[in-house]
Amino acid sequence: MRSxxxxxxxxxxxxxxxxxxxxxxxxxLGGRFKAYFRYxxxxxxxxxxxxLLGRFVDDHDRRVNITxxxxxxxAAAAVFYEQHRQSAGRPIAExxxxxxxxxxxxxxxxxxxxxxxxxxxxxxxxxxxxxxYMGSKYYRELSYDGxxxxxxxxxDELGLVAYKNEDGxxxxxxxxxxxxxxxxxxxxxxxxxxxxxxxDILLHPEQCRDRFTKERWEQYKxxxxxxxxxxxxxYWLDMQKDHGFNPPPVWTILGKFFGEIHAAxxxxxQALATLDLLxxxxxxxxxxxxxxxxxxxxxxxxxxxxxxxxxYWTGGALLRQDWLFYTVLSVCCIRKRCFKLAGAALVYSxxxxxxxxxxxxxxxxxxxxxIVKHRRLKREHGQMLLGGTLAAALLVPASLAVTNAHxxxxxxxxxxxxxxxxxxxxxxxxxxxxxxKALGELCIGSGPKQRCLWGTGKESGRMKxxxxxxxxxxxxxxxxxRNERYAKYRAVAWAIxxxxxxxxxxxxxxxxxxxxxxxxxxxFIILLSQLTCYYYSFMILGAPLSRLRKQLELxxxxxxxxxxxxxxxxxxxxxxxxxxxYASLVFCCLMLFxxxxxxxxxxxxxxxxxxxxxxxxxxxxxxx
Numbered sequence: 352m353r354s355x356x357x358x359x360x361x362x363x364x365x366x367x368x369x370x371x372x373x374x375x376x377x378x379x380l381g382g383r384f385k386a387y388f389r390y391x392x393x394x395x396x397x398x399x400x401x402x403l404l405g406r407f408v409d410d411h412d413r414r415v416n417i418t419x420x421x422x423x424x425x426a427a428a429a430v431f432y433e434q435h436r437q438s439a440g441r442p443i444a445e446x447x448x449x450x451x452x453x454x455x456x457x458x459x460x461x462x463x464x465x466x467x468x469x470x471x472x473x474x475x476x477x478x479x480x481x482x483x484y485m486g487s488k489y490y491r492e493l494s495y496d497g498x499x500x501x502x503x504x505x506x507d508e509l510g511l512v513a514y515k516n517e518d519g520x521x522x523x524x525x526x527x528x529x530x531x532x533x534x535x536x537x538x539x540x541x542x543x544x545x546x547x548x549x550x551d552i553l554l555h556p557e558q559c560r561d562r563f564t565k566e567r568w569e570q571y572k573x574x575x576x577x578x579x580x581x582x583x584x585x586y587w588l589d590m591q592k593d594h595g596f597n598p599p600p601v602w603t604i605l606g607k608f609f610g611e612i613h614a615a616x617x618x619x620x621q622a623l624a625t626l627d628l629l630x631x632x633x634x635x636x637x638x639x640x641x642x643x644x645x646x647x648x649x650x651x652x653x654x655x656x657x658x659x660x661x662x663y664w665t666g667g668a669l670l671r672q673d674w675l676f677y678t679v680l681s682v683c684c685i686r687k688r689c690f691k692l693a694g695a696a697l698v699y700s701x702x703x704x705x706x707x708x709x710x711x712x713x714x715x716x717x718x719x720x721x722i723v724k725h726r727r728l729k730r731e732h733g734q735m736l737l738g739g740t741l742a743a744a745l746l747v748p749a750s751l752a753v754t755n756a757h758x759x760x761x762x763x764x765x766x767x768x769x770x771x772x773x774x775x776x777x778x779x780x781x782x783x784x785x786x787x788k789a790l791g792e793l794c795i796g797s798g799p800k801q802r803c804l805w806g807t808g809k810e811s812g813r814m815k816x817x818x819x820x821x822x823x824x825x826x827x828x829x830x831x832x833r834n835e836r837y838a839k840y841r842a843v844a845w846a847i848x849x850x851x852x853x854x855x856x857x858x859x860x861x862x863x864x865x866x867x868x869x870x871x872x873x874x875f876i877i878l879l880s881q882l883t884c885y886y887y888s889f890m891i892l893g894a895p896l897s898r899l900r901k902q903l904e905l906x907x908x909x910x911x912x913x914x915x916x917x918x919x920x921x922x923x924x925x926x927x928x929x930x931x932x933y934a935s936l937v938f939c940c941l942m943l944f945x946x947x948x949x950x951x952x953x954x955x956x957x958x959x960x961x962x963x964x965x966x967x968x969x970x971x972x973x974x975x
Contacts, residue, residue, distance in 0.1 A: 369399070411468060413919065419462045419656040420915035426455050426652045427908040452648035459655025463662055471667065473617055475624040478590050479668035481578045484615060484623070486596025487606025489571055490754050492562040495765035496541030499591045501559035503537060503552045505568075505575040506530040514580050526579065536823060537591040540765065544773045546592060546824040570614070577615040594773065597766045600750035600758035601702035605670060607753050624667040630676040634891075637676075641683035642895050649904050650894030656911035657890070658918035659779065659931045664885035674704040675888055682895055685866040690731050694738030697869075702746055706880040707889065712852075713872020716859035735865070771881060774833040776814060776826070776924035779932040780881040785844045786837040787929045788812040812836065814925045829925075848878045851940075858946050870896050871946065874939035877932065884928055890935060893942060900945045910938045 373392050380388050400421060408414045429451055436443050461467070471477065486498055493501055506526040513523045529535070530549060539547040552559075560568060579587050598606070609626075613619045639647040665671040677700035684693035701708025718732045728736075751758055774786065792806030792813075809816045809828075817829040824830075837844070851874060859868040870892040876882070890910075897903040913934050921927035 369396075412465070415462060415465050416658065416915050416919055418466075419459070419658070420912045420919075422455060422459050422462060423652060423656040423908045423911040423915070427905050427912075429455070430904050430908070449644050452645060456648040456651035456655075459652040461655075463655035464666065465662055469667060470663070473621060474667050475617070475620040476665065476667035477578065477582050477620075478586065478593070479665060479671065480620050480623065481582070481590055482593065482596050483598075483606055483669040483671075484610050484620065485574060485578070487603045488574070488610030489567075490596075490603050490607060492567065492571070493596070494761050495596060497559060497562065498595050499537040499540060500552050501562070501571070502575050502591065503530055503535075503549045504556040504559040505572045506579065507553060507556065509572055509576055512576060512580070524580070524584070526576075529584065535588070538594060540595040544594065544769050545827060548823070574615045581617065594770055594775065595765075597770055599702060599705060599762050599766075600754045601699075601746050602670070602673075602704070603758075604746070604750055604753050605673075609669070620669075623669045626670055627665075627668065627672040630670075630672040634672075634676045634679045637680050637683040638894065641686040642898055646894050646898055649897050649907060650891045653894060653907040653911050654888060654891045656908075656915065657887075658911075658914040659887035659890075659928075659935065660885045664777075664883070671885075672888075674700045674707050675891075677703065678707045678710070678889060679891065682866045682869055682892065685735070685864075685869065686895070688731070690734035691738030691741075693865075694735035694740075695742035697735075698739035698742040699746065702743065702750075704886070706876050706882060706886065709875045709879055710869050710872035710892070712875045713855070713859055713868040713870070714865050716856055717863050717865055717868050720860045720863075731865075772834070774830045774881075775883060777884045777928050778881050779877075779884050779887060779928050779935070781844055781847060781878045781932075781936070782837055782881040783929055783932050784936070785840050786833040787925060788832075788836055790929050790933075791926050814923045844878075848875075851875075851878060855943060858943055862946055867896065867899070867946070871943060874936070874943065877936050877939060884931065887931070887935060890938070893938070896942060896946075900942075903942065903945065906938060906941060910934060 373396075377385060377388060377392070401418075404414050404417060408417065433443055433448065482498065486493065486495075507530050509526045511523060511525045511527070513521065516522055531553065533548075533550075535549045536546040537549055537552075539545055563571060578590075582590060609623055635647055635651055638650050677696040681693045681697040681700065684690070684696060697708070697711065697714075701711070714735075718729070721729050721732065754761075789806035789811040792811070794807070795802050805811070806813065807816065812829070812832040814826070814829055817832060818825050819828055822828070855871070855874070859871065862868060862871075873889055873892045876889055893903060893907050897907065914931055917927065917930045917934065921930060
């Protein structure tokens with residue numbers, strides 16, 4: 352249920368009155384009574400918030416999004432209160448700050464998991480696991496182009512299949528009839544990446560069967576049968592219109608290892624879904640280990656409350672958070688002076704997903720600056736380079752052994768030349784900003800007298816007006832217009848990249864510390880890659896920087912709340928993710944500006960080398 356203007360106004364006025372009464376009562380009390388009263392107000396406020404949320408918002412997902420925004424704003428209010436107490440000469444005890452920070456972090460983590468209401472009761476993401484489990488397990492047979500075509504042939508051979516539902520009732524599905532439906536379409540991964548009818552695939556089924564041995568073909572059909580049954584017809588049909596299995600060969604090492612252990616089943620795929628939970632837990636442990644409880648709390652609150660990378664896309668999937676763990680681990684290891692491990696973690700994350708390696712542009716600036724100034728490679732820099740080189744020397748040959756000798760050629764051709772050049776409705780990045788002609792629409796008036804100034808009609812290039820369900824691929828026009836616009840203004844994009852790099856270099860040279868430069872380097876992920884939205888969890892790299900720039904805590908919490916406002920007030924994906932990209936890019940630019948001037952503060956002291964010959968040492972904070 353959407354609240355009307357009168358209800359919203361009443362809620363706002365009621366909240367203001369409630370807070371005013373609480374404030375004046377708090378001022379009138381003293382001693383223990385004031386402390387007890389504050390506990391009571393905190394509990395009552397939380398209870399009232401959730402009561403009103405349940406009363407006026409029926410949709411669970413919308414309630415979760417509002418809760419995330421509320422947690423982020425509460426964290427921001429806590430920081431303001433802390434600063435107020437500090438300026439008044441009555442600082443809050445460290446144990447209470449830690450308690451509040453950790454509680455808010457845990458609340459944000461719970462909110463990220465939708466309050467543990469997953470949307471698919473058995474905890475595994477059938478859509479995502481179909482692509483990654485099947486794509487890695489059968490990579491030698493399917494490569495990057497056979498995932499959907501061979502599923503069509505397998506279904507055709509399976510014919511009438513009987514099975515039991517979870518409640519024990521017997522059911523059956525005629526897979527041959529289903530796959531021979533004249534309207535059946537799949538994504539053409541080996542061609543133009545548009546949708547295609549299946550009739551041509553069924554004319555030459557040997558093109559799939561000949562890739563398999565007889566035993567492997569039977570295993571493959573059994574796994575196809577499992578995913579079709581647990582997915583249901585409609586969900587399965589949509590799954591075959593996605594964009595395939597796309598990770599680099601290095602990811603396939605572990606994907607294939609876990610895929611070969613056991614045939615697809617509900618219990619086994621639920622177990623595979625827990626691997627990402629271990630990676631996420633490890634990421635937060637690493638942040639606490641390297642930077643302390645406060646950076647952990649800031650990172651967890653932002654990660655749990657932002658809307659660009661919610662649980663919806665990759666929760667319950669297979670090894671979708673490994674790159675994030677190793678990217679964050681690299682920063683943490685630099686901070687703890689484990690340089691070889693840091694280099695290995697950074698290279699591994701880059702080989703898992705390519706784009707995390709773009710943060711190395713930030714890391715290279717202090718390295719190159721030191722070489723130019725001293726005519727030698729610094730010991731710590733050499734250790735990091737050695738760790739990365741050893742990781743690549745081990746992982747690349749291992750990935751070729753798991754896939755095939757043409758693994759990287761196939762990856763480049765399919766993922767970088769075809770898939771990456773296919774606009775998706777949930778893409779984010781500078782290319783999206785350049786390719787999106789209009790963000791929303793501006794209309795005056797209503798009804799017959801309404802006049803729209805811009806953002807309407809097919810010429811706007813927006814999904815709302817270019818989607819054509821009469822085409823084989825409804826988004827064909829939208830994709831073409833996006834590509835044409837980016838091709839026209841590509842020079843603008845490169846000019847923005849060049850200007851950012853020119854601004855970035857003196858900042859990274861000044862700060863010298865590799866972990867700072869690496870965190871700031873996340874801006875190049877936005878500028879140089881076009882990613883699906885769920886990869887924007889990389890922006891948790893802003894949390895370590897809050898150790899040196901306390902205002903970044905407020906900015907991160909504010910960014911999380913802003914992304915939720917965008918999410919709640921946007922309908923069309925291209926408008927939504929373009930706006931989210933703008934918010935993310937502006938935030939990264941503000942982070943760079945915050946490090947533009949060296950400040951004579953405790954934070955600046957942390958940037959100063961402890962010894963002239965050891966630029967990676969940080970002086971101890973004044974409060975340590």
